[in-house]
Amino acid sequence: MKPLRMQLFEMSDHVRASPGKRWGVAVAAFGLALYARFLCDHLLPPGFPYLTFFPAVILTTFLAGVWPGAVCAVACGVAAWYWFIPPFAMFEINGSVLVALTFYACVVIVDILLIQVMHKAVDDLQEERLRSEDLVREQQRLLAEQKERERQQRVLQRELSHRMKNTLAMVQAVVSQSLRNATDVKLAGEMASARIDALARAQDTLTATNWSAADVETIVRTSVEPHQDSADRFDIFGPPMVLAAQPSMGLALAIHELATNATKYGALSTADGKVEIRWTAPGENGFAFTWIESKGPAVSEPTRRGFGSRLMERVVPTYFNGVANVDYRADGLHYRIEGELLPKEPQPLQS
Numbered sequence: 001m002k003p004l005r006m007q008l009f010e011m012s013d014h015v016r017a018s019p020g021k022r023w024g025v026a027v028a029a030f031g032l033a034l035y036a037r038f039l040c041d042h043l044l045p046p047g048f049p050y051l052t053f054f055p056a057v058i059l060t061t062f063l064a065g066v067w068p069g070a071v072c073a074v075a076c077g078v079a080a081w082y083w084f085i086p087p088f089a090m091f092e093i094n095g096s097v098l099v100a101l102t103f104y105a106c107v108v109i110v111d112i113l114l115i116q117v118m119h120k121a122v123d124d125l126q127e128e129r130l131r132s133e134d135l136v137r138e139q140q141r142l143l144a145e146q147k148e149r150e151r152q153q154r155v156l157q158r159e160l161s162h163r164m165k166n167t168l169a170m171v172q173a174v175v176s177q178s179l180r181n182a183t184d185v186k187l188a189g190e191m192a193s194a195r196i197d198a199l200a201r202a203q204d205t206l207t208a209t210n211w212s213a214a215d216v217e218t219i220v221r222t223s224v225e226p227h228q229d230s231a232d233r234f235d236i237f238g239p240p241m242v243l244a245a246q247p248s249m250g251l252a253l254a255i256h257e258l259a260t261n262a263t264k265y266g267a268l269s270t271a272d273g274k275v276e277i278r279w280t281a282p283g284e285n286g287f288a289f290t291w292i293e294s295k296g297p298a299v300s301e302p303t304r305r306g307f308g309s310r311l312m313e314r315v316v317p318t319y320f321n322g323v324a325n326v327d328y329r330a331d332g333l334h335y336r337i338e339g340e341l342l343p344k345e346p347q348p349l350q351s
Contacts (some may be wrong), residue, residue, distance in 0.1 A: 008062075009122055011063065012062060012063050012064075012119070015064055016063075016064060021064070022064040022065055022068045023064070023068055025059075025060055025063050025064040025068065026060045026069070026071055026072045029056040029057075029059050029060045029072055030056055030060075030072050030075045030076060030079075032056065033052040033053050033055065033056035033076060034052075034053075034076075034079050036052040037049075037051065037052040037053065037079075037080075037083075037084065040052070041084070046086075049080040049081075049084035049100065049104075050076070050077075050080050050104050050107075053076035053077070053079070053080055053104075054107065054108070054111070056072060056076055057069055057072050057073040057108050057111060057112070060072040060073075061073075061111065061112050061115045061116070062115050062119075065119075066112060066116050069112050069115070070112060073108040073112065076108075077101065077104050077105070077108070080104065081097065081100075081101060085097055085100050085101075213242035213243060213244055213245070213248070214243055214245070214248040215240070215241070215242055216238060216241045216242070216243060216251070216279055216289075217236065217240070217241075219243070219248055219251055219255070220236055220238075220251075220255060220277055220279075221236065222252070223251075223252050223255035223256055223259065224236075224255060224259055224275075224277070226259075227259045227262075227263055227268055232274070233268070233273075233274065233275065234274075234275050234276075234277060235274065235275070235276045235277065236277045237277070237278055238277075238278055238279035238280065239279075239280065239281060241279065241281055241287075241341065243341070244342065246319055247319040247320055250315070250316045250320075251289065251316065251319070251337075253311060253316065254311065254312050254316040254335075254337070255291070257308040257312050258291050258312065258333075258335055259275075260308070261308065261333070262275060262293055262333070265297070265299060266293045266296045266297070266299055266333055267293035267294060267296030267332055267333075268293075268296070269296060269297065270295070270296050270297060272295045272296075273293065273294070273295050273296035273332075274293070274296075275291065275292070275293050275294075276290075276291075276292040276293075276294070277289075277290070277291055277292075278292075285340050285341050285342060286338075286340065287320055287322070287337070287339050287340060287341040288336065288337065288338050288339075289336065289337040290334070290335070290336045291333070291334070291335040291336075292332065292333075292334050292335075293332030293333045293334070294332045295331075295332070296332050298330050298331075299328050299329070299332065299333055300328055301328040309326075312324060312326065312335065313326055316337065317337055317339060319339075320337060320339025320340055321340045322337055322338045322340060323338055324336065324337045325338075
């Protein structure tokens, strides 16, 4: 429960906010004071004309403000002069009347001024309290924003660390697998460098979307761009579709291996060779990717499986929780991945 003084000041603010209530309080206070003075007139000895009028002026000034208090003071002074200061029922001026009126005027002026100063002090305190509350709220808002920025920074740091670890693990695996069992160290180094370049291009695509996802068509076109020696070399088509970060890099690696092999042994090794690239989204969360070569030299299944073959057939499909099929047809290689569009994030390549 609020203290009585706070309740009185709140009542004063409520009354002073309405002109009708302000002047109503002044009239009511004057009427009650005059009635009470008449009621106790026979009980009081001479010399107390203002006994009930002082409280009326004080109460009016406190509740209703300076002007209603001043009007009430004038009305009370005139009523006391007329009815309770001898000679009664007339406005005669003599020495005793002047002394009484001067005394009354001094008292009510001091009362009104003190009450006004008190109200001003309370109003200033109220404004200061409101400013302090605004400052506290602003500090709380800034503190909440700072905590949120710190939280986001921690999340970003963990995410960056996670991505760097995955990327470095993938690079390590690419280099390790490219050099393992290599008969020509220089050629193996060039292959590792080319694969890392393919990863870098995929990362550039992901960076444009803040590593949230990458458009499949963008991945495909970026991956085959180094081999685009003519406008009709590649026939690329598929619906708008996005992939998460890890599947995006896996698909980029697979396309790099396919394009590299096609350049050495398949459709891209001849002037008339073509490559058809298609992707679809079968079912609710399906993903299917197809690479079809044509008009190139006859191909045959290799007798030795290198890292590139294992990457396309075993590693990349895991990024889609799916499977891959490589068909070495006489008219050109056919490669197909079938899996999920939004699979759980797979583990990085093993070195």
